[in-house]
Amino acid sequence: MPESSILTKAMALMDLVTEAETPLNLAEITYTCGWPRSSVHRLLVLLRDADVLSCDPEWQTYDPGSRLMRWEVRTQTRHHIARIAAPHMKTLCRATKLRVALSVLDARSVLFIHTEEVGLPFRLADRTSEARRLCRQSARGIPPDLRHRRARSG
Template sequence: MAAKGDRSDSDAVGKALRLLCLLGEHPEGVGVSRLARDAGYPVSTTHRLLGSLQRDGFVRSDGESRRYSLGLRMFELGQRVSQARGFTGVALPVMRRVTELTGEPTLMSVLDGRHQLYVHHVQGPRRIRVIGEPAKHGPLHCTSMGKCLIAFAPDEVRAELVEELELTPLGPATITDRARFREEIDRVREQGYAVSDEEHEAGIRAVGVPIVGPGGTALAALSTPAPAYRVTMRELTGSLPFLLEAAAELAVLLPTV
């Protein structure tokens, strides 16, 4: 059984981590009152935790606006993780090559609980663009990358997500029926790629593939999205050879841990 002091320390760490996560949602900065309200903490507790985090460089504050935001220490740690995972140095050149071949953006994401976390985004040359902002979370059930991450997740994770993931209708064609969703994930696993035709957002189509590691589970996923008015689904799936080639290359180059 943990000592009382241990529990207090653990609670403080958990609260501080929650503040960091909330600050990540406000890159422009946020006031202490708003942050305290969102976290559900007293203002005094929030202010004390922010002071500790600021002292160590995890948080910074603007004296004029009195807004808090993530500090350079968080950026430094993020860069170290990205380099260790091989995403920055390895993935971006491969993704840029895909975009050169398709003329459309290339996105990369990883599984993070019941969401996907966008890791990288290479912008296409067109004026109308589709963006997957790095470090932001997105849904799994209605996106091509999300479906790939589910279909090629470890067996127990896949089973849980298929049966328990909330199938919130986000686009006009979102699959919200559990039986249909189960069939969709089986199809993705069988064919090795996924499509999303206005399921996540009206007017947006995408095709995605998993980056499968040695154990047969997805390390990440890649996708090519495009506006529906410009590209038919059949034309978009023409990007599959480029995506599959890139995924095979990254499966060898990316670390598995």
């Protein structure tokens, strides 16, 4: 693949962002790549629009995006992470009588890798006030000894 192709450059940017210990801004990425700022910016916008990168609007820094996280989850699932976690999740689910989820938290979403269900109905809230009310209702269903343990450890 030619060194100047857009795909090669996009992959180089992805390598740079994913290998960085902290989120990088445009100046840091441009300096490291040694490419014109306008080219780097154009590629970052394309990758951000494709959800392969995410951009923190306040700090103007770039991190792996939700699409990349989904790819990672699918890859990890194929590599047995769900199978390794499943027996432990089942034990925890039986012990707590609560739903247990193995998931990845992205800045904008939660990606579920695997869940163990207890057979209880549930619903999702679409407003903050509704979510708070549901959390209070859910907390009532947690056995008191687990509620106190959670409060002390958190």
